[in-house]
Amino acid sequence: MAAIVVSEFMDEAAVARLAARHDTLCDPALVDDPGRLAAALGDARALVVRNRTQVRGPLLAAAPRLACVGRLGVGLDNIDMAACAARGIAVYPATGANDLSVAEYVLTAALVLRRGAWSATAEVAAGGWPRTRLMGRELSGAVLGLVGFGAIGRLTAARAATLGMEIWAHDPHLPADSALWAGARRCSLPDLLAGADVVSLHVPLTEATRHLIDAAALAAMRPGAILVNAARGGVVDEAALAAALRAGRLGGAALDVFETEPLTAEAGARFAGLANLILTPHIAGVTAESNGRVSHLVADRVLAHLEGE
Numbered sequence: 001m002a003a004i005v006v007s008e009f010m011d012e013a014a015v016a017r018l019a020a021r022h023d024t025l026c027d028p029a030l031v032d033d034p035g036r037l038a039a040a041l042g043d044a045r046a047l048v049v050r051n052r053t054q055v056r057g058p059l060l061a062a063a064p065r066l067a068c069v070g071r072l073g074v075g076l077d078n079i080d081m082a083a084c085a086a087r088g089i090a091v092y093p094a095t096g097a098n099d100l101s102v103a104e105y106v107l108t109a110a111l112v113l114r115r116g117a118w119s120a121t122a123e124v125a126a127g128g129w130p131r132t133r134l135m136g137r138e139l140s141g142a143v144l145g146l147v148g149f150g151a152i153g154r155l156t157a158a159r160a161a162t163l164g165m166e167i168w169a170h171d172p173h174l175p176a177d178s179a180l181w182a183g184a185r186r187c188s189l190p191d192l193l194a195g196a197d198v199v200s201l202h203v204p205l206t207e208a209t210r211h212l213i214d215a216a217a218l219a220a221m222r223p224g225a226i227l228v229n230a231a232r233g234g235v236v237d238e239a240a241l242a243a244a245l246r247a248g249r250l251g252g253a254a255l256d257v258f259e260t261e262p263l264t265a266e267a268g269a270r271f272a273g274l275a276n277l278i279l280t281p282h283i284a285g286v287t288a289e290s291n292g293r294v295s296h297l298v299a300d301r302v303l304a305h306l307e308g309e
Contacts, residue, residue, distance in 0.1 A: 001043035004302065007031045008050035010072060011295030018299055022046075022306060038062035046302045048072060051282060052261060055079040060087070068092060068305040070298035073285060075232055077205045092301035096151060097293040098285035103156040105284035106228050107139075107163070109254035110198045112278065113226045114139055116252070119275055137251075140164030145196025147212070148231070149174055149184065153202035157184055168192050193220045198228065205232035215240035224251040230284035233257040242270040245277060252276035256284040
């Protein structure tokens with residue numbers, strides 16, 4: 001039986017480092033086969049997951065020797081932290097290792113949606129020439145509103161500033177006198193929603209943030225604004241967002257995270273036919289470079305824990 005089980009994809013070189021020192025089972029298909037995953041955890045002392053493996057009651061019960069969980073990412077809403085703490089199971093997220101990838105995703109989505117010029121390939125190839133219809137907007141001079149001003153939010157802000165954007169931010173957990181506010185206008189959430197041309201979410205999913213962006217919040221956004229959620233599914237009311245896009249209230253939206261992942265047929269159907277919408281499969285923080293950084297950081301922490309460092 002394996003001492004380390006990896007249930008989702010991980011950089012091959014990082015897996016090799018684990019396997020060189022401990023019996024390791026790496027099988028990304030395990031996340032979709034709960035029975036086989038539970039059977040593999042009988043002797044496991046470490047489990048490495050991304051965001052889909054649910055580290056909760058049944059899985060924890062199947063792993064009586066589990067000492068640590070490595071999270072290939074930063075969100076912890078798929079891990080029962082209280083249950084892990086009660087059993088003395090350490091949890092190691094890859095804090096900071098994919099910040100740059102998320103920041104670049106946010107700005108790429110904002111550029112694509114503000115410009116709006118990349119949706120006519122087939123039409124142009126067929127001889128169409130829709131120049132007037134595809135006249136979009138620049139990011140320079142626009143207001144980027146960041147809901148949450150932690151490490152990723154601040155990294156996004158720094159890069160947006162180089163594009164000439166004005167930075168507004170809302171974060172009730174960051175003291176008003178913190179030096180980290182430098183370069184950003186600190187404001188309330190209602191003021192941010194009313195004034196931002198691009199709203200990007202950078203908050204965890206908690207009871208306080210669930211459906212933080214609901215129908216009322218979407219109605220409060222300025223007409224034509226862009227919404228980007230690469231934080232956590234559930235922060236945005238997806239049905240309300242689809243309705244706002246269909247009504248023409250927003251200029252567009254990009255969602256990388258969803259309340260249910262993968263999307264159910266019903267959840268996906270509400271987005272059908274929306275040309276000003278970008279949907280991606282929880283990939284904002286995953287690039288070739290960040291996958292290496294995240295995987296090796298988690299490998300370091302798992303090995304250190306198992307070997308008593």
